[in-house]
Every structure is written in C-alpha cells, then in structure tokens.
Amino acid sequence: MGEGEAKAEHAAAKAEHKNAPSASSTPESYSKEGGGGGGDARRAICGAIFTILVLLGIIALILWLVYRPHKPRLTVVGAAIYDLNFTAPPLITTSVQFSVLARNPNRRVSIRYDKLSMYVTYKDQIITPPLPLPPLRLGHKSTVVIAPVLGGNGVPVSPEVANGLKNDEAYGVVLMRVVILGRLRWKAGAIKTGRYGFYATCDVWLRFNRSSNGQVPLLAPSTCKVDV
Numbered sequence: 001m002g003e004g005e006a007k008a009e010h011a012a013a014k015a016e017h018k019n020a021p022s023a024s025s026t027p028e029s030y031s032k033e034g035g036g037g038g039g040d041a042r043r044a045i046c047g048a049i050f051t052i053l054v055l056l057g058i059i060a061l062i063l064w065l066v067y068r069p070h071k072p073r074l075t076v077v078g079a080a081i082y083d084l085n086f087t088a089p090p091l092i093t094t095s096v097q098f099s100v101l102a103r104n105p106n107r108r109v110s111i112r113y114d115k116l117s118m119y120v121t122y123k124d125q126i127i128t129p130p131l132p133l134p135p136l137r138l139g140h141k142s143t144v145v146i147a148p149v150l151g152g153n154g155v156p157v158s159p160e161v162a163n164g165l166k167n168d169e170a171y172g173v174v175l176m177r178v179v180i181l182g183r184l185r186w187k188a189g190a191i192k193t194g195r196y197g198f199y200a201t202c203d204v205w206l207r208f209n210r211s212s213n214g215q216v217p218l219l220a221p222s223t224c225k226v227d228v
Contacts, residue, residue, distance in 0.1 A: 069186040069193070072111055072138065073103045074224035076178060076202045080215045083151065084169075090162035094128050095151035096120060098178045100202065100224070102146055104138035109188045111138045113198065116182035120150055122174075125161050128152055133182070146180070172209045173219065178202040184228065200224045 078099035085093045098120070104111050116133035119126055128150040138144060168174040180200045186193045202224035207217045 069109045069111075069188075070105045071226050071228050072184070072198075073105055074180070074200050074202065074226060075101045075103075076204050076218065076222035076224070077101045077145070078147070078215065079204060079206055079218060081206070081208060081212050082149075082214065084165070086162050086166070087154070090157055090159060091154040092127055092157050092162065092165075093151075093153045094120070094155065095149060096128065096176075097147060097149045098202075098204065099145055099147040100178065100180065101143055102136075102138065103143045104141060106186070107140055109186045110140060111184055111186055112136070113138075113182055113184045114195075116180065116198075118146070118148060118150065118178070118180045121177045121179060123161055123164055124177075125157055127155060127157060127161065127176075129155065133180075169209060172207060174206050174208040176204050176206065178204060178224075180224075196228050198226070198228055200226045 076098055078097075080097040081095075082097070083093060083095035087093070113136040116136065117130040118133055119130040120128040129152045131148055131150055133146065133148065136144065136146075165174065178201070180198075180202075182198050183195045184198045185195045202222050204222045205219040207219055
C-alpha cells in the first residue's frame with residue numbers, strides 16, 4: 001500500500017470517529033434528561049397542596065376567632081321546698097324546686113341541649129331521683145329558666161344525710177347542690193359542632209326550717225360551675 005493510500009485511510013477513520021455519536025447523546029441520556037421535568041411537576045403539585053392546606057388553616061383560625069363558642073352560664077335564681085321528711089331505715093321523701101337561669105353568652109352561635117337530666121344532692125348523696133328534661137335550644141344571647149319540681153318517695157339515704165338535714169333544719173340554714181347534665185352542641189349558621197358532654201353543679205345556700213313550705217330565700221348568689 002502506498003503512502004498516499006495510507007494517508008487517505010487515516011483521514012477517513014478520523015472523519016468516522018468525529019461523526020460518531022458521543023456517550024452524552026445516547027437514548028439513555030435523553031431519557032434521563034427528560035426525567036427532570038417530572039420532578040419539577042411533582043414539586044409544583046406538592047407546593048400547591050401545601051399552599052391550600054395553609055389557606056384552609058388560616059380560614060379555620062379566622063372562623064374560630066369570629067365564632068368561637070363560649071360555655072353556657074347558669075345561675076340559681078329561686079328555690080322552693082314543698083316536702084322534706086324522713087322515715088326509717090332512713091328514707092327521705094322530697095319535693096323541691098330550683099329555678100335555674102340558663103344563658104347563652106354567644107352573639108353568633110346558638111346552643112342545643114339534649115339528653116338532659118336534673119337532680120339534687122346533699123353531702124354528695126342524691127336526695128331526689130334524676131329527672132329527664134326535654135331538649136332545649138338557646139338562641140344568640142338568649143336566656144331561659146329551667147324550673148322542674150324534683151322529688152321522690154322513700155329514697156334511701158345514709159344516716160349522715162338524715163342527721164345532717166335534721167341538724168340544718170334546726171339551725172335554719174342548709175346547703176344543697178343542684179346538678180344538671182346532658183349533652184350540647186353549638187351551631188353557627190349551617191355549621192354544627194359535634195356533641196359534647198355537659199355537667200353543671202350549683203351550690204345553693206337556703207334559709208330552711210320546720211315551717212318552710214314553698215318559696216325559701218337564697219342566702220348567697222349561686223353561679224353554677226359548668227364543665228363541657
């Protein structure tokens with residue numbers, strides 16, 4: 001082979017090498033470069049979801065600040081004792097009435113009660129059987145008086161209760177506790193909360209003696225403690 005032919009072959013080989021596709025331009029590399037667009041899309045979707053969640057949280061906070069419900073307020077405003085007698089072994093027969101003023105302090109939220117019951121205790125023992133009450137609705141800034149007659153015949157009590165009530169009757173002053181319990185939920189427009197347990201206790205100091213029959217005076221204001 002002559003020198004000219006060798007040079008021509010060498011030049012052709014160099015041209016082929018120059019025109020051959022490089023490793024960076026293989027189909028595999030193209031697919032890897034194309035995958036970067038999918039990652040950008042995922043990041044955009046995640047960012048949009050995060051933004052929506054933040055906005056929903058802000059809206060929920062604003063609604064809570066505007067509509068946040070306050071607990072109801074209860075106060076005993078009157079009392080009456082119609083019957084309070086003991087028989088062996090000891091048993092107590094009672095007929096009493098407490099007028100409880102229930103107030104909804106919320107300006108934009110109504111309160112709905114259900115499964116309500118009411119009873120009276122003395123020295124932490126029940127002296128009137130629990131009385132079921134009808135469902136109750138309190139509108140915005142509204143009040144209602146709950147005043148059922150409570151009582152029962154032959155309710156078993158401990159000697160401590162029997163002796164304590166007799167002593168208080170002789171002294172002329174007695175402390176009783178009115179208990180109201182049930183469930184409630186708040187409602188603002190079309191929005192309703194879940195139902196919550198409701199428990200209110202009202203300690204009431206009364207002027208009470210053997211001649212008491214009917215209305216008896218309250219000796220101190222009786223604002224109830226309300227737990228929800």
